[in-house]
Each structure stands twice: as structure tokens, then as C-alpha cells.
Amino acid sequence: MSNSNTQIINNILRRRWLSHVIFWLLLLLFYTITLKIQYGSYTKTLIHHLIMLIPQILASYCLVYWQIPKLLYKKKYVLFLLSVILGSYFFTGMARVMVVHIIEELYRLPPFGQESLGEIFTDIKRLYDYYFYNVFVPVSLFVIIKLLKERFEAKSKHEILEKEKVSAELNFFKAQIHPHFLFNTLNNLYVLTLQKSDKASETVLKLSEMLDYMLYQCNDERVTIDKELKLIQNYIDLEQLRYGERLELSFNQEIDSPQAQIAPLILVSLIENAFKHGASGAIKKPIIKIDIKVEKGHLMFSVYNTKTKLKQQDKTDFKKGIGVSNTKSQLQLLYPDKHEFEIIEEDLSYHVKLHVNLGESRPS
Numbered sequence: 001m002s003n004s005n006t007q008i009i010n011n012i013l014r015r016r017w018l019s020h021v022i023f024w025l026l027l028l029l030f031y032t033i034t035l036k037i038q039y040g041s042y043t044k045t046l047i048h049h050l051i052m053l054i055p056q057i058l059a060s061y062c063l064v065y066w067q068i069p070k071l072l073y074k075k076k077y078v079l080f081l082l083s084v085i086l087g088s089y090f091f092t093g094m095a096r097v098m099v100v101h102i103i104e105e106l107y108r109l110p111p112f113g114q115e116s117l118g119e120i121f122t123d124i125k126r127l128y129d130y131y132f133y134n135v136f137v138p139v140s141l142f143v144i145i146k147l148l149k150e151r152f153e154a155k156s157k158h159e160i161l162e163k164e165k166v167s168a169e170l171n172f173f174k175a176q177i178h179p180h181f182l183f184n185t186l187n188n189l190y191v192l193t194l195q196k197s198d199k200a201s202e203t204v205l206k207l208s209e210m211l212d213y214m215l216y217q218c219n220d221e222r223v224t225i226d227k228e229l230k231l232i233q234n235y236i237d238l239e240q241l242r243y244g245e246r247l248e249l250s251f252n253q254e255i256d257s258p259q260a261q262i263a264p265l266i267l268v269s270l271i272e273n274a275f276k277h278g279a280s281g282a283i284k285k286p287i288i289k290i291d292i293k294v295e296k297g298h299l300m301f302s303v304y305n306t307k308t309k310l311k312q313q314d315k316t317d318f319k320k321g322i323g324v325s326n327t328k329s330q331l332q333l334l335y336p337d338k339h340e341f342e343i344i345e346e347d348l349s350y351h352v353k354l355h356v357n358l359g360e361s362r363p364s
Contacts (some may be wrong), residue, residue: 016141023145024053044107051098055135059091060142067295068143092131095120118294191242199241207232218264225294226258239275247279247286256294260358262299263334267292269327270303270352277350280304285322297359304351324352
């Protein structure tokens, strides 16, 4: 369906009165075309069913806007049942009155006898044998369309709320990551400055590139994998500047499509976690191994680090919620049922493995 057609439909749906007018006009057109043979001409058929729209419309709006919301939805089942029975009797009687006192007056040749209102409303068998279906078939159609529309609107509203919830949660996680990286990198810069290292200027440049990416470039729901890899490389370079030759590091990349799309900042916090726990001063020769592979829309990520047996504590709780738990939450939001996350922890090592189906992620 073209965008122009979609826009027209949306405009009609937003104008409730217009959609209702179109429904009843289409119903009138359908009756006029299909039942013309019964009345002999299109004009007579049109006028007959135009008059019959009165009880049909009244019955429809009574059911949709009073009986269902005010009685059925509020669990007043007895009152709802009684109102439906009385309503069906009243509106079928009204339809018979329209036929006898209006339609027959227009087309029936005199002289002819007419039933009184009392005779019409006491002939219950005749009312329900013919006029009930004449009135309540279009009423049923109207109610079904109305209920389907309400269900569709409720589903759409729920989906919008879910997207807003996901967006809010992701923004919360990113808000945790940004200051954490800034804090960590400034700490590295402080150490280099104290050492009067010539590498301090290089650190400022890489920090500037990282902040530019995190604050401006990764605000989209997806980024290309090559941009994410550049951020990771900058972060690794900064950490290598800090630890120097004491750190044994390997970073392997195997990417079949640099333009493959990935949610930003998914991997960096896991790598940061490896440096935090795997390159501490308590380890004489820390080892960190990072492997990233993208093949046919699938991401295979692995980060391994050695660690000390001593449990590291963060008494300030500054890093609480950042790292592994943060990444798990983001994966669940962005790639539900489309990822596998595994942690292999031993006394002296910590290994994280992640597989993500990038091609089957949550749609934007």
C-alpha cells in the first residue's frame, strides 16, 4: 500500500464521524445493489434501506456506546442481558413501524389497511422472524468492526508504551556507561600526567574521539560495526598506554561486512570489565584476549582475562550496575531470544562468550 493511501486511511480513522458515515454509506450501497431485484428499481431499494438505517443506527450506537461499556464492561451482566432483550424488541418493532407507516405509504397503492402500533408490537413472532435479522445483522457487523478497532488501538498503544519503556531503559544504561568511561579514562590521563608521560597528549586525542562517538554518533538505535570497533580500539589503546608492557593483550577481528548493524556500546562495557578485573596491580602478568567475528549477520564475541583470587570490592558502589549486568539488560531489550550469553569463571580466569543474531534484532 502506497504512503498516500496509508495517509488517507489514517486521516479517516482519526475522524471518527467520517469513518462512521463511510461505513453506513457502504452498507446502504451494498443493500441497494444486491437487493434491487426485490424492489424493482434502484431508487425504491435505496429509499427503503435509507429509512431502515434509522433503527439500525440507533440499535448500533445504543449497544456500542451504552450497553457494552456501561453494563457489560462493568460486569453488570443481568442488566446487560435485560437491556439487550428489551433493545432488540424495541428496535425490531421500530423497523416494522418504519415499513408499515412510512415505506408502504410511499409505494403501496391505496386503499390498504395498516397495523396499529399495538398490533405491531404485540406480533412478537413476526418481529423476530424477519425484522430482528433485518436490523441486527448490520448492527452485529458494526459492533464487530468497532471491537476490532478498539483492540487494534489498544495493541498499538501497548506497543508504543513498550517502545518508550525500552528507549527509557536503554537511555538509562547508556547514561551509566558514559560517565563511567569518562571517569576511567580521566583516571588514566591523571596517572600519565603524574608520570609526565609524552603519551598524555595521545590520550587526550583518543578520549576526545571516544566522547564524540558516545555523545553524538551512537544516539541511533543501530551503528555500523566498524564504528563500534573503532571505539573499542581507542579504548584498548588507552588501556595499553596505562599498563604498558606489563599487559599481554591480543585483539583479533574477523569481519565479513564492516557495514553490519549493531546496537552501540554493547561490547565495550564487557571489555572494560576485563581490564578492570584482569589488569589489576595484584596480577603480575595479566592476560586479556579479545576476539570479535561477524559472519553472515551473526556476531561471535569472546573476551578472556586472567584475574586474582582476591575478590575486588567497590566500596563506593560507583560501578554498581555497570559491566556484565548492564550488558545483559541491554541484550534482553534489544535482542530478545536472539542472543546467547555465557560466562565461564574459574579461580584465575574469567571468560565471556556472546553470540548475537544481528539480522533478527528488535525492529525500530
